[in-house]
Amino acid sequence: MDITIKDVAMKAKVSIATVSRVLNQSKPVSQAIKQRVLEVVEELEYNPNPVARSLIMKESKLIGLLIPAIENTYISIFVGAIEEELFKNNYTTLLCNTKRDLDIELHYLKLLKEKYVDGVVLLTSSPKPQQIEFFENHAVPVIFASHTDTEGRFASINIDEFQAAYDATKFLLESGHRKIAFFGGPLAYYQIVQRLEGYKQALKEYGIEYDDKLFYEQDYDIESGYRSGMKLFNNDELPTAIFCVSDMVAIGAIRAAEDSGLRVPEDISVMGFDDIPIAGAYRPALTTVRQPVYELGVQAAQMLLRQIQDKENYVKEARIVPHEIIERGSCRKVTNNTQGGKL
Amino acid sequence: MDITIKDVAMKAKVSIATVSRVLNQSKPVSQAIKQRVLEVVEELEYNPNPVARSLIMKESKLIGLLIPAIENTYISIFVGAIEEELFKNNYTTLLCNTKRDLDIELHYLKLLKEKYVDGVVLLTSSPKPQQIEFFENHAVPVIFASHTDTEGRFASINIDEFQAAYDATKFLLESGHRKIAFFGGPLAYYQIVQRLEGYKQALKEYGIEYDDKLFYEQDYDIESGYRSGMKLFNNDELPTAIFCVSDMVAIGAIRAAEDSGLRVPEDISVMGFDDIPIAGAYRPALTTVRQPVYELGVQAAQMLLRQIQDKENYVKEARIVPHEIIERGSCRKVTNNTQGGKL
DNA sequence: CTGTTAGCGCGTTCAC
DNA sequence: GTGAACGCGCTAACAG
DSSP states (O other): OOOOHHHHHHHHTSOHHHHHHHHHTOSOOOHHHHHHHHHHHHHHTOOOOHHHHHHHHSOOSEEEEEESOSSSHHHHHHHHHHHHHHHHTTOEEEEEEOTTOHHHHHHHHHHHHHTTOSEEEEEOSSOOHHHHHHHHHSOOOEEEESSOOTTSSSEEEEEOHHHHHHHHHHHHHHTTOOOEEEEEOOTTSHHHHHHHHHHHHHHHHTTOOOOGGGEEEOOSSHHHHHHHHHHHTTSSSBOSEEEESSHHHHHHHHHHHHHTTOOTTTTOEEEEEEOOHHHHHSSSOOEEEEOOHHHHHHHHHHHHHHHHHTTTTOOOOEEEEOOEEEOOTTOOOOOSOOOBOOO | OOOOHHHHHHHHTSOHHHHHHHHHTOSOOOHHHHHHHHHHHHHHTOOOOHHHHHHHHSOOSEEEEEESOSSSHHHHHHHHHHHHHHHHTTOEEEEEEOTTOHHHHHHHHHHHHHTTOSEEEEEOSSOOHHHHHHHHHSOOOEEEESSOOTTSSSEEEEEOHHHHHHHHHHHHHHTTOOOEEEEEOOTTSHHHHHHHHHHHHHHHHTTOOOOGGGEEEOOSSHHHHHHHHHHHTTSSSBOSEEEESSHHHHHHHHHHHHHTTOOTTTTOEEEEEEOOHHHHHSSSOOEEEEOOHHHHHHHHHHHHHHHHHTTTTOOOOEEEEOOEEEOOTTOOOOOSOOOBOOO
């Protein structure tokens, strides 16, 4: 059987309250006794039972981490950063992979509250009303990542989605491209609508009208990019560039191009998003917009921790981290403004 | 304030003991009362506090998942499978990313025990003595993944590492390759020594002597593959094929080949391991040995759960799951037995 | 400063 | 069948 505070108290010939006090430094204890207790603790290798502690303190040193997918490298790096930072601060991570399923999300949220998690990190490109409601009703600290809460109700950290898409599109425009497809995710994700807006804005500044038929609504993975690509390349008039919502989508698009007899970037330029490790190792190497994932995770964890430790006067911050265009080989400059086309 | 068993008892005009009985079906309760209690539970949306429950039951519905890295796609898919299966069975996953650091591993193990986790999944290519010791001393159910416990002390699930490497090497041999490099991980990992043995065995059967200089001891990521490649390609006499311990290493190796003016597979064949999603989308597409990661994760979770539910008479199983050689474009057949060489 | 006591929320004897 | 009472291990009043 494990040893408890009682054992320590007996062996040190003090009350359990005293033991508790020296361990938590909650009340002054005489040096002599303190010393004795500490020795016994050492000797018995005593560790306070965190469960019993949770029951009273209503805290658990547990943080819930809700993510939409885990196989996605971008996300797994984020998860790694969060976990690392939390571990450093003596918190443990409860992994909740929701697969974007609302039922699972809600189920997990309820479960997390019951387990007295001290806070939750919500990685979501689009918080659902029920999630908002949950955090408004229950006072558990939360931070949104990959989504900026514009209403100041919750702490959040993210890149500027609009600006990132704007910059990416402008980069393509400045490279001479005039017809640019957008391989996006579901418009149900706020992230996608913001990026789409940025894309439109850049187009507009170049006097180009937004063309609905150049927008493809799929998902973030390779298959999505491939599907969108196969559809697009089936048309007669091809764009000269494609802006993708993720590097995986870009890779899928490149694969589709290849299967359609198109070369990247000679026949068509493809731009990614995220800059995951494979982006630089893929061939052609991906021109992409980098998100500082790791830093994003670390800062998210820190912001959450600060919120937990300073519950009263923590001011909710909507932090924006910088993105960056990374030029590599999957995009090229075009001089004449001809349409791309099949061979 | 949250509602407790007391509230339910009062509203249903019964004792808390009765409420507990109907909820846990631990003792017979009259139909009428049972009904009433259930209604009140419904009405109040009562949920037993899992922390209080843990304190008494010494169980937590928590499972610890120890992994050596998270950014690795192979691992994150594994993690996803585990989490999904556990969630289905009402268990929550505690994510412990150890980064192969023994201190972190031990720290986490201690922490998990204190939190009364009901079991742990240990993904490790090489369990350390301290880990073994831990599980021998503390009766917490555990399953080893990516490692087969040959001594029958613990449940385990894995592919046959020796056989997989043997098959891969033989595949290369049958394709006409005679000089095959091995881009491996640290020999401190049991997994690596087993694969190396399989590789040697296949070589032996073809009457080829093992050449120490063709073994490169690095890690599992792209950079490792690149490093090994750059070293290897700096020599005069090049092998015609490379067997890599992971797809990422293979990609790194291909990159190094490219930077050295070598074409894959024309000048050199490169074989991967794992068959992660990018393996098929990369160019050249990776010939690799597939591990059924997802299935491996699901089964690991199931085996652990069975062990937890049937603690007494669970017989520890060392399950082997099948691997498979996947032929794609990164390896080619060679007819004449000339050495590969620089252009 | 230190010990005694009362819970935290729940499962479980033990009497009735 | 059902309820009162105890205890899981610990923290936080409350006395002294």
